[in-house]
Amino acid sequence: xxxxxxxxxxxxxxxxxxxxxxxxxxxxxxxxxxxxxxxxxxxxxxxxxxxxxxxxxxxxxxxxxxxxxxxxxxxxxxxxxxxxxxxxxxxxxxxxxxxxxxxxxxxxxxxxxxxxxxxxxxxxxxxxxxxxxxxxxxxxxxxx
Amino acid sequence: xxxxxxxxxxxxxxxxxxxxxxxxxxxxxxxxxxxxxxxxxxxxxxxxxxxxxxxxxxxxxxxxxxxxxxxxxxxxxxxxxxxxxxxxxxxxxxxxxxxxxxxxxxxxxxxxxxxxxxxxxxxxxxxxxxxxxxxxxxxxxxxxxxxxxxxxxxxxxxxxxxxxxxxxxxxxxxxxxxxxxxxxxxxxxxxxxxxxxxxxxxxxxxxxxxxxxxxxxxxxxxxxxxxxxxxxxxxxxxxxxxxxxxxxxxxxxxxxxxxxxxxxxxxxxxxxxxxxxxxxxxxxxxxxxxxxxxxxxxxxxxxxxxxxxxxxxxxxxxxxxxxxxxxxxxx
Numbered sequence: 001x002x003x004x005x006x007x008x009x010x011x012x013x014x015x016x017x018x019x020x021x022x023x024x025x026x027x028x029x030x031x032x033x034x035x036x037x038x039x040x041x042x043x044x045x046x047x048x049x050x051x052x053x054x055x056x057x058x059x060x061x062x063x064x065x066x067x068x069x070x071x072x073x074x075x076x077x078x079x080x081x082x083x084x085x086x087x088x089x090x091x092x093x094x095x096x097x098x099x100x101x102x103x104x105x106x107x108x109x110x111x112x113x114x115x116x117x118x119x120x121x122x123x124x125x126x127x128x129x130x131x132x133x134x135x136x137x138x139x140x141x142x143x144x
Numbered sequence: 145x146x147x148x149x150x151x152x153x154x155x156x157x158x159x160x161x162x163x164x165x166x167x168x169x170x171x172x173x174x175x176x177x178x179x180x181x182x183x184x185x186x187x188x189x190x191x192x193x194x195x196x197x198x199x200x201x202x203x204x205x206x207x208x209x210x211x212x213x214x215x216x217x218x219x220x221x222x223x224x225x226x227x228x229x230x231x232x233x234x235x236x237x238x239x240x241x242x243x244x245x246x247x248x249x250x251x252x253x254x255x256x257x258x259x260x261x262x263x264x265x266x267x268x269x270x271x272x273x274x275x276x277x278x279x280x281x282x283x284x285x286x287x288x289x290x291x292x293x294x295x296x297x298x299x300x301x302x303x304x305x306x307x308x309x310x311x312x313x314x315x316x317x318x319x320x321x322x323x324x325x326x327x328x329x330x331x332x333x334x335x336x337x338x339x340x341x342x343x344x345x346x347x348x349x350x351x352x353x354x355x356x357x358x359x360x361x362x363x364x365x366x367x368x369x370x371x372x373x374x375x376x377x378x379x380x381x382x383x384x385x386x387x388x389x390x391x392x393x394x395x396x397x398x399x400x401x402x403x404x405x406x407x408x409x410x411x412x413x414x415x416x417x418x419x420x421x422x423x424x425x426x427x428x429x430x431x432x433x434x435x436x437x438x439x440x441x442x443x444x445x446x447x448x449x450x451x452x453x454x455x456x457x458x459x460x461x462x463x464x465x466x467x468x469x470x471x472x473x474x475x
Contacts, residue, residue: 001154001157002151002153002154002155003155004145004146009145009146011146011151013156014154014157015156023268023270027157044268044269044270044271045277047269047270048270048273048276048277049276050159052266052278052280052281053159053162053284054162054281054284054285054287054288055158055159055162056162058157059156102236102237105235105236105238105239105240105292106233106240107285109266109285109288110233110257113233114234114235114240117230117233118232118234121232135234135236138234139234139236142231142232142241143244144234144241
């Protein structure tokens with residue numbers, strides 16, 4: 001979707017994306033020539049359809065900063081995390097920055113499930129921190 | 145006034161660029177894969193997943209490098225059958241390692257991640273409207289999986305597709321012309337009718353239709369070492385073997401398929417064997433069944449599948465170029 005400032009005949013530029021509220025986004029565009037601003041307010045269906053492409057909606061700098069992925073992590077509870085009725089994990093496990101960086105290679109949708117599994121693997125070995133050694137040990141253990 | 149095509153870019157949302165980047169990542173991830181084979185049917189319950197796994201096993205036993213992507217995200221069965229339920233996804237420095245079976249087949253299945261008591265769920269603010277976005281979300285997830293995992297150098301990447309003729313076409317569109325399709329049917333007119341629709345739908349596209357396998361082609365009775373009919377058919381049941389009770393062949397090969405009207409080659413028939421079903425439920429490999437009718441039938445089908453794929457090898461370089469072109473950004 002593109003927006004055109006009709007008086008200037010100039011393509012409008014995306015300025016900001018407001019946080020989702022009840023599934024609606026506020027996407028602000030402005031004309032680089034006259035400065036006129038307009039906001040596209042999406043309904044929940046429109047938001048969901050675009051989000052389903054697995055892309056991020058936002059100004060270019062933000063998209064570059066985090067690459068593709070879900071732009072609305074707050075809207076999507078982490079699958080695999082403790083749910084009502086389930087016992088919470090008693091011992092928290094830390095992640096080193098390097099291990100977290102590797103975890104980011106896992107598709108966002110399945111990342112919480114992978115995190116849970118790796119933390120369980122670490123706990124079973126008496127480790128309270130997931131580092132690259134634990135990840136490598138998991139790869140070896142599962143013959144990967 | 146400017147029109148859409150007069151404006152370069154999209155003002156900063158970069159959605160098209162991101163989609164193009166996703167496709168490039170998929171193409172890069174699959175660059176080392178020699179053949180993409182989608183096992184499909186259109187009809188559910190015909191044994192696509194079972195055949196996928198055991199054909200993979202037969203090919204792996206020949207030394208080929210094989211991976212399975214269980215593309216049936218909503219009804220995954222490969223994790224259980226391949227014995228990788230509960231396997232971890234472990235990230236490497238760039239990509240994610242794939243769980244492997246004991247005989248070295250790499251397997252991605254949602255069943256490794258989601259317990260069978262739970263359904264695959266995508267949270268959405270668009271309550272009650274999942275028909276508008278669900279398929280898009282699932283294909284985006286498929287793209288993320290193809291782009292994120294270590295497929296590496298493979299001879300075959302086999303896709304175990306979900307049922308549905310329209311879904312089969314969607315996968316063909318998504319995977320591009322490089323993917324070849326293997327159909328699975330059973331000796332039931334109802335099933336054949338649905339499979340025929342899928343064949344007709346895919347025939348309009350650029351994908352190679354390798355042929356079909358008739359699964360559950362009789363029932364293997366271990367007590368009398370004979371294959372008995374599972375479905376009543378007006379057509380003759382292949383060529384009779386004089387030593388086989390009831391005039392049934394113990395395994396029918398490519399040249400012995402009964403007429404199906406599917407207008408694609410028959411790559412073989414595979415009888416139903418309760419022992420095979422039991423092993424699938426428990427995730428036990430087929431290796432010990434190679435000397436049984438079902439084992440021999442799978443060997444035959446695997447050979448015919450390879451023959452069919454090799455006959456297209458000369459065209460694969462061209463297909464690879466087409467794939468790369470199809471992954472280019474679209475306006």
